[in-house]
Amino acid sequence: MTTTSPDLRPLSGLVVVEVGGTIPVAAATKLFSDYGADVVKVEPSGGASLRRIGPFPGDVPDLESGAFHVALDTGKRSVTLDLDSPSGLEVLTRLAERADLVLLHLPLGEARTVREDLMVLGGAEGGPHVVVLSEHGLDGPFAGRRENGTSLFAWTGRMHQHSLPGEEPLRYAPYLPEMQWGATAAAVSLACVHSTEHGGQRREVEVSAVEALTGNVDTWFLQWEFTGAEMPRASGQSKAAYPAGCYRCADGYVVFASANPPFFNRLCEAIGRPELAEDPRFLTPAEKALHFDDFFEVLDPWLRERTRDEIFTYLQSFGVMVSPMLDPSEVVTDRQAVARGSFVTHELPATRSEGGTTLLAGPPFRLDGAWDVAAAPRLGEHTDEVLRELGYTTTERLALFRAGVTG
Secondary structure, eight states: OOOSOGGGSTTTTOEEEEESOOHHHHHHHHHHHHTTOEEEEEEOTTOOGGGGOSOOGGGOOOTTTOHHHHHHSTTOEEEEOOTTSHHHHHHHHHHHHTOSEEEEOOOHHHHHHHHHHHHTTTTTTSSOEEEEEESSOSSSTTTTOOOOHHHHHHHHTHHHHSSOTTSOOOOOSTTHHHHHHHHHHHHHHHHHHHHHHTTOOOOEEEEEHHHHHHTSSSOOHHHHHHHSSOOOOOOSSOSSSOSEEEEEETTEEEEEEOSSTTHHHHHHHHTTOGGGGGOGGGTSHHHHTTOHHHHHHHHHHHHHTSOHHHHHHHHHTTTOOEEEOOOHHHHHHOHHHHHHTOEEEEEEOOSTTOOEEEEEEOOSSOOTTOOOOOOOOOTTTTHHHHHHHTTOOHHHHHHHHHTTSOO
């Protein structure tokens, strides 16, 4: 679905090179391609690892139709290169010479080699900004380690807080850490571009996943630093501050954040029990903690007689902080999302899974004439096109193909 003219998009004219083809680097460069930049995705002849991550339509594995490729490679151009060969590195260097920004996520040895080649371009005053993604950074005893989302959360300490006393820690949703890591890389990349436009010099940046995730808002490091103690994670509903958290209703769950005045008082009024807000059992935190069951005897039947939408609509009229808990199918059909066009229909490539359409998330922020989500490229679809732009002759392009440098 095209929503604007590419000429109006704020990053139009910017050239970005993506190397590595992993989820975090693809997530970082998607921001650039959707907002107008020319993003050239450099892949090995067998395709980036991102292409092999499902789910796939009809459970048919295909390099062109994996969910993460379709969603994160929108609007990019695909070039296949063998970066283990001198000729492949030479092509990458020529590509980077015309780029404003290069983002790469490769194994440590390859990352260092490619970074060194790119950093000689134009000296300190010219060439692209180079943003290197790595799990632990490019130096230190763990520099060469590869991680997945689960192990990243384990390293950052964030998994520790998602556990109950005496129980094993819980993991987050798949690939959430990689997406957060990519968002950090996108932010610093945009900052580099901004600095260039205001007279700043080219930058070389490292984005360590562990460091990016450790400093995220979802961490209890500061509580430990200030108090010297871990903050325990309680199971079930809070019986000290309530209603706060998930509560069952007629067709699922609603989420409250109404433990304190004025929201607690408004809730009592809304459910027809305004006197509870002045009841000594609920006036102070100490007393309230002793009388959860008394309040729940009133609230629970009231909730179970009503649907999520009825509860939300009614309590919102009283200014109570409450929301329905939606599953993915309900998120895309939610009337607010429909009214806003928060999801867009996207054509799938005609592959062994027979193409079709899917839904993709719409723009992460709204700016008139700024956003366009184009199709994800086929593997190597733009190799010859990009080589021509770089000035390679027909003879040279054929030689690179025959040598297996391009695919």
